[in-house]
Amino acid sequence: KVTDSKTGEGLPGVSVIVKGTTTGTATDINGAYSINASKGATLEFSFVGYTPLSATVEGAILNVKLVEATKTIDEVVVIGYGSVKIKDATGSVQAVSSKNFTKGMASSPQELIAGKLSGVTVTSNGGSPTSSPTIRIRGGSSVSASNDPLIVIDGVPVDNNAISGVGNALQSINPNDIESINVLKDASSTAIYGARASNGVIIITTKKGKSGFNVTFESKNSIATPTESLEVLSSKELIDIAKNYYASNSQAMAVINAADTKVNTDWQDAILRNAFSSDNNISVSGTKGFLPYRVSLGYTKQDGIVKTSGLERTTMAVNLSPTFFDKSLSVNLNLKGTYSENRFNQAGAINESLLYDPTKTPKSSDPKYQPYGGYFTWLDNAGKPLKFAYNPLSQLEQRYDKGYAYRSIGNLQLDYKIPYLEGLKAVLNLGYDYSKSNGKVYASENAGFAYYDKGINNKYDQEKKNELLDFYFNYNKPFDFLKSNLDITAGYSWQHFWRSESNDNSNIPGTITSKSDNKTENYLVSFFGRVNYSIFDKYLLTATVRRDGSSRFQGDNQWGTFPSAAIAWKLDQEEIFKNIPVLSSLKLRAGWGITGQQDITNNDYPALARYTYGNNTHQYPLGGTYYNVITPVAYDANLKWEETESYNVGLDFGVFNSRITGSVDLYYKYTSDLINNIAIPAGTNFAENIITNVGNFESRGIDLNLTGQVINKKDLNWSLTYVLNYNKTKIKKLTLLEDPSFVGNEVGGIAGAQNNNIQLNAVGNPLNSFYVFKQVYDQNGKPIESLYEDLNGDGKIDGKDRYIYKSPYAPVTMGLNSALTYKNWMFNFSGRLSLGNYVYNNVASKSTYSEIFPNNLGFLQNIPRSTVKTGFKTLTSNLLKSDYFVENASFFKMDYITLGYTFNKIFSTKLSAVVTGTVQNAFVITNYSGLNPEVFNGIDNQVYPTPRTYVLGLTLNF
Amino acid sequence: CTKDLDVKPIDPDDVTAEVVYSKPEGYSQGLAKIYGLFSLTGDGIKGDISGDEGFSGFLRVYWNIQELTSDNAKCAWGDAGIDQLNFGQLSPENQFVYYMYYRVMLSATFMNEYLRQTTEDKVKGRGLGNIWPDVQKYRAEVRFLRAYIYWVGLDLFGNIPVVTEADQIGAGLPIQKTQKEVFDFVEKELLEVQNELAAPNSNAYGRVDKAAAWTLLAKLYLNAETYIKEKHYTDAYTYAKKVITESSYKLQNNYAYNFLADNDVNKSEIIWPIASDGTRTQSFANLTFIMNSSTNGGDAAWKSAIGLQGGWNGNRGTAKLAELFGITDKASLESCPDKRAMFRMLDDIKMNDWKTFVQGVGIMKFKNITSTGAVGSDPTGTFPDTDFPMLRLADVYLMYAEAAVRGGGDVDATVPFVNDIRKRAFGDENHNVAKADLTLDFILAERGRELYYEATRRTDLVRFGKFTSADYLWPWKGGAKDGKATDVKYNLLPLPYQEVGSNPNMKQNPGY
Known part of the structure; x- marks a missing residue:
């Protein structure tokens, strides 16, 4: 019998050959075999994925244990x-x-x-x-x-x-x-x-x-629950503060006095729910005759914790991978298809729910709200809605915003080993990515937020095509000379992207509010080559070059050449290291290369002088005739690639028989000719800013990853993976001419004031650094409203007193993954630590007492409890830019914890089952005062709350 | 396959200049864009200036700067930069400064493109020689509009670059010009195009004629002392007189009709309008802004009276504006004989808190209601049909008188025209004035009564030396409740810091 050295189970299909003969057999389903061999003969056992073994026949029974190859x-x-x-x-x-x-x-x-x-x-x-x-x-x-x-x-x-x-x-x-x-x-x-x-x-x-x-069926059912909510004032607290603050504003007082403090609605609660999801997949794979195949089908229904949001998705995938002509032609066909229905929630509703007036109930039986579906709506003195502050719940429930999308990605790869030329093959890869989608936004005429517009009936369509052709040769041949190996790849790639979309917005009676359609395309054409050369299986060399042409640029700027070179030295092959017993592998790597960037979001013609036609709501009448306007579009005829030159040095290692493996890399990247959207001198182009090549940018860092088999016993396995990244970025240059007086490009628009930015791209600093006033505090450490340090000492506080303070991007991130198995049990978790990421708390910054009755528009709003702590009264653009609101948002997030049990051999030998219970987003540890410290660009405003999700999973293998 | 890289836009609405101008209608569409620059904020797909599109529209930002910095109006909103507007103390970081400046320069850039693409050689080269006579007229109008926008730049910012059709797109950094150089450019352009423009009253509605050029020349010369410290009152007098005597524009019998939804019909007084249309010419920047922002959203009667449903609770007149009409309270409003005082009493005429909308006086000058009482065409009640009078004959009458009083001509000859305005305002001749009444103070006050909310007030106050001085105060001037003097540097706006930062040729205006 042949068994697995670790599990002790029988291994079916192991080939057993009597050494020096053609006599052979294979083990049966239980790992048993029988063979005719004389005593003293040697049997050779081999099986894919296991280390081959030879054993001498000493009796009638020869049991062997095969050891799994170190993968x-x-x-x-x-x-x-x-x-x-x-x-x-x-x-x-x-x-x-x-x-x-x-x-x-x-x-x-x-x-x-x-x-x-x-x-x-x-x-x-x-x-x-x-x-x-x-x-x-x-x-x-x-x-x-x-x-x-x-x-x-x-x-x-x-x-x-x-x-x-x-x-x-x-x-x-x-x-x-x-x-x-x-x-x-x-x-x-x-x-x-x-x-x-x-x-x-x-x-x-x-x-x-x-x-x-093989058949695998997997089913996961989960429930997601809201976690934290923003702490806001109760009705009574709010009205008390408002009465005091607005005492002299008769218009505000009328609204404040009418508020019912007996009502105390938690609006966040009102729009959130526990959401159920189900995810089911079945796959069948195997080989039928010459044809290996895999077919899978998946269906997911996932509800969001914000009411009405969710998705439904059906996926299908087919893979066929036959070989022909004695394995000289390998065919690999992949077809993937998805149909999904997404219901989106009005993003503004989440934001509104944070600070909506708690003295109002979401729905009311008061007759004056009945024309609006019974949802509370702010009304004017004739009972008609105000055009502001729409009920968050009505924005979810009375608005129907759905997208329907088909997408298919597929490729056919033909891999042909050219006969008589050993080591040479030709590969043709044809691929596509196609999608067709449409959507609908609907609200009836009686929704308060759509009352004056007479309802919403918007439609959109989109079709996208992406076609690919790759053709390349690969030549791979070992040479006796220096025991070297040569691997050369050279080829051509062509890709075409095409997109067509239309929007058709109207109201319920059919008045068109806006209509537009757009078609666009771009091409990429490339030639590429790569050489891998190794000597004594010890020294490895790689050189690549790619020449790319992009239709986004014009003339000579279309083409760019991108070379790279790398060497590696397998130190473990050197005698001196071979003698170190703890060391199982060691490799030193060094590489250099230049890569490019041409992906300019949503603009395929940034270097082309062109005009666009305006739509029918933006016509202009001359002599009674309404003309659609034509507008020249800003462009930079000289736009070209952005280039990044990078260096990387790394070490891969394994110790204690590869029980601990890992790698460490140091890197440096320098990007020049940045494709940058910058403010330009007025009068030089058809916009106040354009996309052009200006500026340099560098980043440097360390990557480390370690995997350890902490315990490696028959029944008990525990492996830990730890990853760490240290990354530091710095802008090196931002202007074409040397201009030390240039402060930088402002970015990062914020809520609370029009056209106000909180971030700056400035030379010497990380991207999107916060650009703020330095808050002054009293002896008790309380910030003093509208008092900032006069940093340039000119006796006044103006834009020149802003300074650069921190960045949204964590310089240090870590991940820890643990996988523990004990007999049939498994216990896994994965967590992430982010250190030094800062977040601008826009929810807090835009809330002052003056925002309780904002801009005299006639409605009340709540404020977060944090506003009472600062006592800030008046919203100004300076106040919005106080560094007080930039917080250290370092966090540790436990992404998931899973417990599972495997049932083997249920009913029949082939059926096994795995049952798992998982908590996703189990907990977050942070000092950040807002709702979620994980905000990509560092501006916390209008974020969909992250739920905690409990998942019950079942996997069946037949 | 490398030829694939030479793409042309595949969308029929996305074309090159040659495609646009290969058809006659392209020239009209291009002209519509240029006129539309004063009303629209973009083409409905993309805004001309990024950021909040409505904010950046010409009339909205120009009106804010002309009116909110003056004795006419204050805005109750807490939006960033509005305090500086209300106090008349704009800084280089102020967003209204930014939008105004870029609106001026960007408009000029669009106008230059039109002039580049429509030269005689190019039009005839495209086989469109038959439309050249029309195109020649279009070009003269575009040059007038460019002179106008540079005049706005001169008036507000003074030292700005003058970019023309000779400057290619993406070419080097523009050079800053002095006020004198900008003045000379505007003057030269207007003197040239006055000959090429259509005869007065002969052009299609919405398009300018010779009278527009004369009116702008009169304005330029009347303010010359401010701009370049040279007296051009005789020139101002001459060109105002030309409008009066050589055109058939005449005062509208009913003052209010100038500001109603059908003022494109009752247009006898309007020399150049900025068009709006409730469904076809929509923008959050033109009268849409002025009217909605001056209306109380909670007050249904007020919204109905205006004919729009926005009710943005922002702008209202000051007690100083009311005082020009002798109005101090409800009783004096009701008994005010001057029909131009289209006010609405609020809780308190005094503005103890500029952030409380119901303090001051409500202004109901512009309405989206026709002279027959019908509501405008937008079913959603957001966008008005009302056109904004950019140049209006009554303004010319008052400039005529002022130029004379300032020594530019015969004062006697101007008195009847001032009285035409007075007669219309009061409905009788009891309030007529005599030559002796025509003092500069009277003219400033009369301009306030006749032209309030029409985006001329800041320019007037600067010309009369009252914008920053202590001898003429209004609520919240300089940030004080009863007003106080401000630094003289505010007579000229600062250049936006973005421009000074991105163009090393630009030097900030003095004092900032």
Whole structure:
């Protein structure tokens, strides 16, 4: 009998051969075998994934235990137009494969990697099922151009721009179909993607058919509950303060005196709920004749904790991976399809709920509210709605905002080993990413917020096509000379992006309020090549070059060349290290490369002089005829690539028989000719700011990851993974000419005042640094309203007294993942620590006593309890910019805790089941006073509350 | 496949200049854009200036700067920068300064593009020689409008660059000009185009004619002493007189008709209007702003009287404005013989707290109601049909008198025109004035009564030396409840710090 050394279970299908003969057999389903061999003969046992074993026949029974091969060492990572063994990789590449995905989590693809990879930060964008988290690899390298990494799904680089009617672009990939997620971080590994590689590359590979016949069914059911709420005043407290503050304002007093303090509505509570979700997946994989196949089907229904929000999604994936002509032609066909329905909530409703007047009930039987569906509505003295401060609950329940989207991503890859030329193959990859979506926003004429507009009946449509053709040759040949190995790839890539969309807004009687449509496209054409060369399996060299052309630029600026080079030295192969017993692997890597950036969000023609036609509501009459206006659009004819030059030095190591493995990388990135949206001198273009190449930007940092098998026993396994990233960014240059008096470009618009910004991009500082006044405090440490330090000492407080204070981006992030198994039990958790990220609390800053009856508009608003603490009375643009509101929002977040149990051999030998219980977003530890410390750009305003989710999961394998 | 990279926009609404101007209607659409710059904030898809689109519209920001800094009106909103407007003390960081400046320069840039694309060579080269005579007229109008926008820049900011069609897009940094250089440019342009513009009253409604150029010349010359310390009162007198004698514009019989939803019909007095339309010419910047912001949203009767449902509770007149009409309380309002006082009593005419909307006087000069009492066309009650009079004959009459009083001509000849205005205001001749009454103080007060809320007040106060001085105070001038003198530097607005930061050729105005 042949058994697994660890589990002791029988191994079926193990090949057993009598050494030196052709006599052989295979083990049966229980691992048993019988073979004719004479005493003293040697039997050879081999099985995929296990270390081969030889044993001498001494009697009638020969039981052997096969040891599972140490996987980590031979694992393969996908690197773009090919793959490489991790031990031979020269760049900074990390992978998470499906076996490391935690079972039982209701998740999106992004969550599969959150906190698992060093230098990869995933910031959730609130807790909405339809929102999309932001992914940054090593902090990004651009200012105004996109900082999103390039995402490649089964060889198809997908468009990162949102699909109308879908909140989350990656939502259309079912996490259960993902086999592995590889992240390329440094330039030497990303440069093969040239112009799109500056922000790193995420390569998602989906599952393929396996041998045999397997069925997996997975079902997850969860309940999400709201966690924290903003502390606001009770009705009585509010009215007491208001009466005092507004004593001399007769208009305000009339409204205040009419308020009913016996009512004390918690508006946050009123719009939130416990939300149920169900996620069910079934997959069938196997091999039928020559055809390995995998088919999966998934259905998800997820409700959001904000009332009415949620999504429904059906996914399907098919993979066929046959080989022909004696394995010389490999075919890999992937087809993925998704249909989703998303119901969006009015973002403003969440914000309004924080500070809505507590003296009003959400719904009322008072006849004056009956024309508006019974929802409380602020009314004028004739019983008609005011055009402000709409009831948050009515904005959710009386507004129907739904998106419907089909998306399909697919590719056909033909991999042909050219006969008679050993080591040469040609690869053709044809891919597409297609989506068609539409949406509808509807509100009836009796909704208070749509009363004057006579209802809302808006429609939108979008169609997107992304077509891809890659063709490349790969030549891989070992040479005896220096025991070297040569691996050359050279090819061509063509990609076309096309998008068409339309909006048709009208009211219920059919009056068109606005109508627009738009079509746009862009092309990328590239030539690329890569050489991997190794000597004595010890010294590894990689060089790549890619030449990219982008239709977004004009003339000579269209083309850019992006080279890279890297070397690695497998120190563990040197005699001196071979003699260190604790050391199982050691590799030193160094790389350099230049990558590009051309992804200018929503603008495919930034360098082209053009005109656009206006719509029918913005006509102008001349002599009684209404003309649609034509407007010249701002452009920069000389716009070109942004370039990032980066350096990376890394060390991969394994000790104690690879029980502890890890890597550490140091990197430096320098981006020049930043694609930057900057203010320009008036009179030089058709806008007050344009997208142009100006400025330089650097980032440097350390990535560390460590995986340890803390316990590795037969019944008890415990592994821990720890990742750390230290990242520091600095703007080096922002103007074309040297101009020391230039303060910087203001960014980061805030609520509370029109056109006010809280952040600055300034030379010598991180991106989006807060640009604020220095608050003055009294002896008791209480901030003094409207008193700021006169930093430039000119005797007055004006814009010149603002200073740069902190950045929204954490310099240090860490992740800790633990996986513990004891017999059939498993216990996993994953947490993230973010240190030194600052958040501007806009919810607090825009709330002063003067906002209880804001702008005399006729309605009351609540204020947070924090406002009573400061006692700030009047909202001014200076007050909004006080550094008092910039808070240290460092946090530790326990992303999930899972407990599971595996039932083997139920009913029949083939059926096994895993039952899991998971708490997602289990707890957050932070000093931040707002609702959620995790705010990507550091301005906390209007965030969908993050729920805590309890998930019960069941996985069945047949 | 590398040819794929040479893309042209595939959207039929997204085209190159050559496509636009290959058809005759392109020239009208381009002209509509230029005129529309004064009413619209963008094209409905994208705003001309990013940020809050409504805020950046020409009339909204110009009106705010002209009226809120003056004795006419104060805004009760707490929005950033409004306190500085109410106090007449704008700083380089103020967002209204920013929007005003960029609106001026951006408008000029659009106008330059039109002039570049419509030269005789280009039009004929496109085989459109038959429309050249029309295009020539369009070009003269665009040059007038450019002179106007640079006049606004001169009046408010003084030392601004003058960018023309000779400056290509994306070319080097513009050079700052002195007030004298800007003045000379505006004067030269107006003197040239007055010959090319249509004869007075002969152009289509909404488009300018010779009378517009003369009116603007009169304004330019009347203020010359402020701008360049040169007296041009004779020139001001001459051009005001030209409008009066060489055109058939005449006073509207009913003062109020100038400000109603059908003032495109009752247009005899309006030399150049900024058009609005409730459904087709929508903007949160034109009269939409002035009317909604001056109305109490909680007061249904008030909203109905105006014909709009916005009710933004922002702007109302000051006690000083009421005082020009002799109004101090409810009784004196009801008995006021001057029909121009279209006021509404609020809780307290005194403005002890500028942030309380119901203090001061409600202003109901502009209405989205026609002369026959019908409500304007927008079913949602947001956008009015009412056009804003940019240049109006009554203003010319008063400039005529002022130029004479300031030594530019025969005062006697101007007295009847002042009395035409008075007769219309009072409905009788009992309030007529004589030559001796025509003092500068009287003229400033009369301009206040006739032209309040029409975006001329700040310019007038500066010209009369009253904008910053201690001898003429109004509520909240300088930030004091009863008003106080402010620094003389405020006679000229600061340049926005963004411009001084991004163009090293620009020097901040004195004192800032």
